[in-house]
Amino acid sequence: MLTLRAVHHVAIICSNYEASKKFYTDVLGFRVMAEHYRAERRSYKLDLALGDRYCIELFSFPDPPARVSRPEACGLRHLAFEVSNLDEATAWLKQKNIAFEPVRIDEYTGKRFTFFADPDNLPLEFYEQ
Template structure:
């Protein structure tokens, strides 16, 4: 068995680098750790942290194919973020023109959660912890 310590990062390929950069930094609150242009790939790589912990790599590539994310396709289902107050988080999303699904309650944990989409229609979740 491998001795995994934690998830190091999650990589996302976006269709519009500037739109996704704004979404993940200005709306979701990630901070930029590093930003690199890779001329040989005509691609940007943006390293992002959440609460000082390296979390996301955001990539741009010319003309990436669309990924099927619904209906429930095989593969990564969604990326979930823990929040202290789901209603405050939902209000912040709505202030930025993002309309999440209605808040639901996890039948097993009793915790509140909701889903919303990033600029490329990737499913994201907020989970009250």
């Protein structure tokens, strides 16, 4: 039987490498573990960590095709980040001029959450624990 241990990472292809790098590091607070430019692909690969855990590979490619992400398109729906205080998290987004949806309550857990987007309109979520 297959036994999965954890989600290892999420790979994201961005349209503007510098804007996305700034968003994931300066706005969301990910730490750069490694950054590589692959000349043969004209592509960057940025490995990002949250705390001491590797979790996002951020890629750039020349002229990536747009991907439909809303409303409710088939595929990855969103990437959620756990926060301990949603009010502090949304205040931080406001300070960084990042728009977010009104805070909602999860009807099953009673926990609060909100959605916002990265520079490529990838839907992201803050979920309060």
